[in-house]
Amino acid sequence: MTLTMIGIFFLAAILGMPLAFSLGVAAVSGILVSGFGLNVLPSRMMNAVNAFPLMSIPFFVLAGEIMMKAGIMQRLIDLANAAVGQVKGGLAHVAMGAGLGLSTVSGAAVADASALGGTLMGPLSKYYSRGFSAAVLAAAANLGPIIPPSGAMIVYAFVAGSTVSVGGLFMAGVLPGLILVTGMMVLCSVYAHVKDLPRTGESFSLRRIAREARRSLVILMMPVVVIGGIVGGAFTATEGSAIAVVYALLIGFFVTRQLALKDLPEALVNTAITAAGVGAMIAFASVVTYMMTIDLFPMQLASWLKEVTTDPIVFMLIVTGVLVVVGCFLESNAAYVMLVPLLHPIAVSYGIDPLHFGFLFVFNLVIGMLTPPVGVVLFVLCGVARIGIGEISRAIWPFVLLMYALLFVCMFFPGIVLTLPRALGY
Amino acid sequence: MAVARGLRQPVDAVLRVLDRLARGVCVVTIGGMVAIVAAQVFARYVLNNSIGWADEISRLLFVWSIFLAIPVAIRTGNHIGIELLTDRLPPRARAALARPVTALAAALMLLVAWQSFAVAFAQWDELMVSVDLSAGLFLLAVGVGGLLSALNLLRDAVFVATGTGADA
Numbered sequence: 001m002t003l004t005m006i007g008i009f010f011l012a013a014i015l016g017m018p019l020a021f022s023l024g025v026a027a028v029s030g031i032l033v034s035g036f037g038l039n040v041l042p043s044r045m046m047n048a049v050n051a052f053p054l055m056s057i058p059f060f061v062l063a064g065e066i067m068m069k070a071g072i073m074q075r076l077i078d079l080a081n082a083a084v085g086q087v088k089g090g091l092a093h094v095a096m097g098a099g100l101g102l103s104t105v106s107g108a109a110v111a112d113a114s115a116l117g118g119t120l121m122g123p124l125s126k127y128y129s130r131g132f133s134a135a136v137l138a139a140a141a142n143l144g145p146i147i148p149p150s151g152a153m154i155v156y157a158f159v160a161g162s163t164v165s166v167g168g169l170f171m172a173g174v175l176p177g178l179i180l181v182t183g184m185m186v187l188c189s190v191y192a193h194v195k196d197l198p199r200t201g202e203s204f205s206l207r208r209i210a211r212e213a214r215r216s217l218v219i220l221m222m223p224v225v226v227i228g229g230i231v232g233g234a235f236t237a238t239e240g241s242a243i244a245v246v247y248a249l250l251i252g253f254f255v256t257r258q259l260a261l262k263d264l265p266e267a268l269v270n271t272a273i274t275a276a277g278v279g280a281m282i283a284f285a286s287v288v289t290y291m292m293t294i295d296l297f298p299m300q301l302a303s304w305l306k307e308v309t310t311d312p313i314v315f316m317l318i319v320t321g322v323l324v325v326v327g328c329f330l331e332s333n334a335a336y337v338m339l340v341p342l343l344h345p346i347a348v349s350y351g352i353d354p355l356h357f358g359f360l361f362v363f364n365l366v367i368g369m370l371t372p373p374v375g376v377v378l379f380v381l382c383g384v385a386r387i388g389i390g391e392i393s394r395a396i397w398p399f400v401l402l403m404y405a406l407l408f409v410c411m412f413f414p415g416i417v418l419t420l421p422r423a424l425g426y
Numbered sequence: 427m428a429v430a431r432g433l434r435q436p437v438d439a440v441l442r443v444l445d446r447l448a449r450g451v452c453v454v455t456i457g458g459m460v461a462i463v464a465a466q467v468f469a470r471y472v473l474n475n476s477i478g479w480a481d482e483i484s485r486l487l488f489v490w491s492i493f494l495a496i497p498v499a500i501r502t503g504n505h506i507g508i509e510l511l512t513d514r515l516p517p518r519a520r521a522a523l524a525r526p527v528t529a530l531a532a533a534l535m536l537l538v539a540w541q542s543f544a545v546a547f548a549q550w551d552e553l554m555v556s557v558d559l560s561a562g563l564f565l566l567a568v569g570v571g572g573l574l575s576a577l578n579l580l581r582d583a584v585f586v587a588t589g590t591g592a593d594a
Contacts (some may be wrong), residue, residue, distance in 0.1 A: 012530075015523060016512035018505035021498075028534060042542035042568050049492050050485050050564060058456055058491065120495070184550040192432070235467050242463035265453050272452035276495030277504050283492075331506060373510045 002297040005030040005288055010329070019331060019374070020280035027287035034231030034294065041287060048286035048337065049279050052238055053158040056107070057333070058275040059241035060151050063248045064111035065267040070252030070259040072219055073119040074354040076101040079212040082205075084185075089192025090200050091127060092136045093185055095120050099140025100181050102215075105244065106144050107151040109369050110274065111362040113141035113377045117384030125385065127198055132191070134385040135395035138370055138377045139184055142403070145366050147177035148227050149244070152362050154237045155333055159340040167231040170342065172359040172417045176239075176410055183402050191398075212379060218255050222247050231424065236326045236408035281334035289338050302346050316357070316411055319343055327368020331376060335365055357419055367403045370396055434585050441581060444574055445501055448494045455491035459484050479556040486554075489564055493571030500578045525583050532579035539572030 005026040012022035031038055065075070080097030096115065102112050117136045124133035145152040148170035157166040191197070213220075225247065230240040239394060252259025292298065309315055326335050341360070346356040369377040372389050382392055410416050466480040500557055512520055546565035554561050 014511050015527050016507055016509060017527045018507040018530055020505050021534055024534045038541050041538060042545050042565055044574050046489060046564055046568050050489050052481060052485060055459060055488050131435035168495060239463055239467050240560045242460050243467060245460050246464050268456045269449050270458055272491050272495035273499045273502060274503050276492050276499045280496050280505065296554060305586050373508050376505060
């Protein structure tokens with residue numbers, strides 16, 4: 001029955017049915033084959049979404065929508081420009097810097113991609129090719145779910161259950177995220193020197209940095225409040241994300257004063273649409289997972305894997321390979337709902353640290369957002385840049401390779417991932 | 427086909443009104459969720475009290491926001507799919523493929539709606555934990571969202587058949 005469902009899912013998806021409905025058709029076929037009552041469908045779907053932790057998905061998207069309308073991006077860009085704008089290929093570095101700043105207040109790569117694309121695509125494409133500009137912004141947007149807060153990590157921790165804490169997973173992402181942004185800036189420098197890109201920024205001045213930092217202070221305080229509150233245990237991740245929305249509203253209404261009440265309905269509807277795309281997949285994916293469990297697929301998979309290897313490293317390599325393929329076909333949130341319940345317990349039984357495995361899992365699927373055919377971040381930036389998926393794919397591969405390289409480094413040196421959460425007592 | 431073409435305008439008009447209603451529900455539910463969750467934190471730290479129904483009602487609003495926004499997202503073409511194969515087909519073949527695929531998705535959502543209504547009405551007398559509201563309200567959202575989704579997909583299958591459900 002499990003194989004029938006997988007086969008039908010792939011068939012429907014390749015014929016162009018949206019992925020959420022392909023999962024639904026697969027789930028229904030599983031129910032019919034096993035002779036179950038169709039009434040498991042609505043209850044499973046509803047209960048998959050009826051979860052307090054998942055509410056952080058719309059909240060973080062909404063916080064991002066409001067920040068964009070509140071003109072927060074411009075302040076982050078000004079700060080990044082003051083800090084790194086004057087070197088060769090400076091605008092690419094500004095994009096990375098702005099992406100880093102944005103990632104500390106936002107938790108979703110797709111939201112970051114539209115925020116970065118909407119504000120920086122114009123300036124970047126004035127000096128660089130559209131493909132390279134879009135690729136830089138896509139790579140910068142991908143920092144969103146790696147550096148806390150992270151919607152992806154919240155969903156992972158929720159599905160994995162009590163062995164993974166959201167705060168711990170957040171902290172696991174900090175060091176790899178910083179290494180990644182450094183590596184990507186080196187990549188941009190190399191590219192800038194090879195292509196001899198022009199210098200664009202004003203000359204370096206500490207006073208200007210100080211001035212811009214003061215202007216951005218209210219934004220830079222936001223992660224201190226939101227992440228600090230979540231990691232410190234003052235509130236849950238979902239409550240933190242709601243506070244992020246309120247914080248963004250306060251900045252928009254009283255600090256930048258660019259936000260108007262009439263902006264809010266559009267922001268709320270956009271949020272609902274984004275969340276529904278994810279929610280539809282989670283709802284149907286959970287029915288598929290439920291049918292797989294009834295089919296005893298998790299046990300079969302576990303015993304099969306144990307026969308193949310007893311080495312945790314080999315197991316992690318297999319999982320990495322599976323996720324690279326899955327990342328091509330599934331939106332990442334649906335992949336968490338379907339695969340974490342299967343693979344997380346097996347990883348723990350191999351003696352792999354839950355935070356280490358969780359971070360690698362999330363990182364892998366985050367990279368998948370940059371690879372065609374279902375690279376959601378690529379789609380957003382293709383839309384903004386008005387270029388085809390081929391053009392951005394040709395420019396994105398160095399960043400994707402760098403990310404996979406870092407993934408393997410993190411796999412073999414768990415200290416990079418685990419030092420910070422351990423130091424904080426997770 | 428001529429009859430179908432004549433029906434297009436009234437069908438579109440009805441679906442547009444339903445879409446506007448669904449968007450209204452999204453604004454109210456997501457706005458309400460933010461207000462309730464933020465108020466809960468405020469109540470806990472500032473008033474030293476907590477709102478008993480905050481968790482359950484915010485989840486109810488969340489479920490409604492998700493399932494009512496699914497049809498809205500169908501109309502805006504926001505449900506992602508793989509267009510690797512369909513993009514390479516000539517326009518005629520693409521439409522010929524998109525019609526049955528979209529119709530199948532419509533049938534799926536109709537099935538979801540039917541089952542949801544059935545289960546929701548069967549448990550209508552059960553109450554929620556923290557307030558005197560029917561527990562069936564949760565599943566009602568799945569039914570209403572499923573029905574609206576089915577209607578929009580059916581319209582796409584008959585009139586548009588782009589495969590992505592994007593508004594033509």
